[in-house]
Amino acid sequence: MRDFFMIIFAAVFVNNYVLSKTLGICPFLGVSKKFNQAAGMGIAVVFVMVLATAVTWPIQTYVLAPLEIEYLQTIAFILVIAALVQFVEIVMKRHLPSLHGSLGVYLPLITTNCAVLDSALSNISEGYSFLHSIGNAFGGGVGFLLAMVLFAGVRSKIDQNENIPASFKGLPITLVAAAIVSLSFMAFMLK
Amino acid sequence: MTQNSKMSIFLKGLIKENPVLVLMLGTCPTIAKSNNVFNALGLGLCTAIVLILSNMAISAMRKIIPDKVRIPCYILLIAGFVTLIQMLVHAYFDEMYERLGSFIALIVVNCIILGRAEMFASKNNIVDSMLDGAGMGLGFTGALLCIATIREVLGAGQFFGYDLPFFSTYHFPLLQKTFGGFLVFGIMIAIVTKLTAGKAPLKKDFACQGCPSAHLCHGECKEEKEVK
Numbered sequence: 140m141r142d143f144f145m146i147i148f149a150a151v152f153v154n155n156y157v158l159s160k161t162l163g164i165c166p167f168l169g170v171s172k173k174f175n176q177a178a179g180m181g182i183a184v185v186f187v188m189v190l191a192t193a194v195t196w197p198i199q200t201y202v203l204a205p206l207e208i209e210y211l212q213t214i215a216f217i218l219v220i221a222a223l224v225q226f227v228e229i230v231m232k233r234h235l236p237s238l239h240g241s242l243g244v245y246l247p248l249i250t251t252n253c254a255v256l257d258s259a260l261s262n263i264s265e266g267y268s269f270l271h272s273i274g275n276a277f278g279g280g281v282g283f284l285l286a287m288v289l290f291a292g293v294r295s296k297i298d299q300n301e302n303i304p305a306s307f308k309g310l311p312i313t314l315v316a317a318a319i320v321s322l323s324f325m326a327f328m329l330k
Numbered sequence: 331m332t333q334n335s336k337m338s339i340f341l342k343g344l345i346k347e348n349p350v351l352v353l354m355l356g357t358c359p360t361i362a363k364s365n366n367v368f369n370a371l372g373l374g375l376c377t378a379i380v381l382i383l384s385n386m387a388i389s390a391m392r393k394i395i396p397d398k399v400r401i402p403c404y405i406l407l408i409a410g411f412v413t414l415i416q417m418l419v420h421a422y423f424d425e426m427y428e429r430l431g432s433f434i435a436l437i438v439v440n441c442i443i444l445g446r447a448e449m450f451a452s453k454n455n456i457v458d459s460m461l462d463g464a465g466m467g468l469g470f471t472g473a474l475l476c477i478a479t480i481r482e483v484l485g486a487g488q489f490f491g492y493d494l495p496f497f498s499t500y501h502f503p504l505l506q507k508t509f510g511g512f513l514v515f516g517i518m519i520a521i522v523t524k525l526t527a528g529k530a531p532l533k534k535d536f537a538c539q540g541c542p543s544a545h546l547c548h549g550e551c552k553e554e555k556e557v558k
């Protein structure tokens with residue numbers, strides 16, 4: 140059980156997807172303008188990451204590995220994740236309209252998010268058990284959520300600032316701010 | 331088509347519509363793997379090869395693939411080529427395979443590839459698509475190399491793994507970390523904006539266009555979000 144919490148902690152802080160592995164940058168920069176959107180996107184990523192791992196881990200262990208077709212991993216995972224997210228979105232739209240209203244719009248955006256695919260692939264390459272994989276995926280998603288929410292706060296300050304040089308306006312200053320925010324997560328990497 | 335326009339298809343990817351610095355596609359691998367020139371060159375060339383092959387295949391099949399299921403078809407084709415490259419790199423360039431890690435597999439979800447498939451290859455013939463793929467792929471490699479050179483020289487005092495006389499004593503190791511990736515990339519974009527005086531077709535709101543799934547939701551996500 141201690142391992143489980145260690146894995147979650149490591150995934151949230153030490154190997155934070157956005158600020159230390161730099162995956163999932165598109166939604167991180169694109170949807171972090173408002174706090175609500177950032178939080179919604181983050182929760183959707185937690186959901187999809189856990190779901191993707193819950194499906195891809197059994198596929199790898201019980202289908203690809205026994206048949207010795209591990210080289211099909213990339214193709215199998217991306218198709219399964221894409222199909223799964225579309226499926227969940229359709230079911231959610233039909234049966235849980237209120238949840239779809241708040242999370243549904245973000246779901247298609249993250250079908251092919253690199254952080255989701257990387258979490259599914261890294262669980263296999265790290266050799267985690269099913270429970271540990273779920274923990275890693277959950278932690279990775281929470282880390283993404285944390286980074287989104289923190290950065291949405293920083294960004295609201297930047298967007299109000301009038302003193303930014305013209306050529307830095309918009310994306311460049313956002314990236315520089317992201318660089319400084321990523322420094323705060325470096326404290327966890329020092330040994 | 332004349333020789334001239336063929337050339338312009340190839341050249342526009344290099345500078346005018348550079349995928350990284352102007353179209354803002356493929357930001358994740360750019361930031362993550364631009365810490366040294368070796369990684370940048372390896373990842374850039376792998377991506378370029380996948381891009382050329384997938385553009386050609388998608389262009390060849392553009393009349394067969396039904397419009398409604400085109401995105402899953404494209405992803406499947408791209409994933410096939412990525413697996414091919416992954417196996418070749420593992421077999422012949424083992425050191426590069428170790429250093430790039432999961433980023434070779436992650437070429438599948440690189441926005442540049444799906445973006446070019448949707449924007450160019452699905453509408454143009456095979457030769458044009460190949461030239462577009464080559465231009466975009468080399469543009470991506472070039473931009474990665476620029477960022478990687480700055481980060482490796484100033485951050486590690488080396489170039490392609492060889493120590494440089496002055497910089498090996500005075501360097502700034504933080505540039506090798508994630509911090510440097512964000513910082514140098516941000517400054518590069520600022521320089522491009524300055525040089526082009528804001529004329530480059532910078533995507534101001536690249537939330538939707540920049541993401542590979544933008545085509546799945548047809549920008550609906552953006553409109554709905556704005557309504558909220």
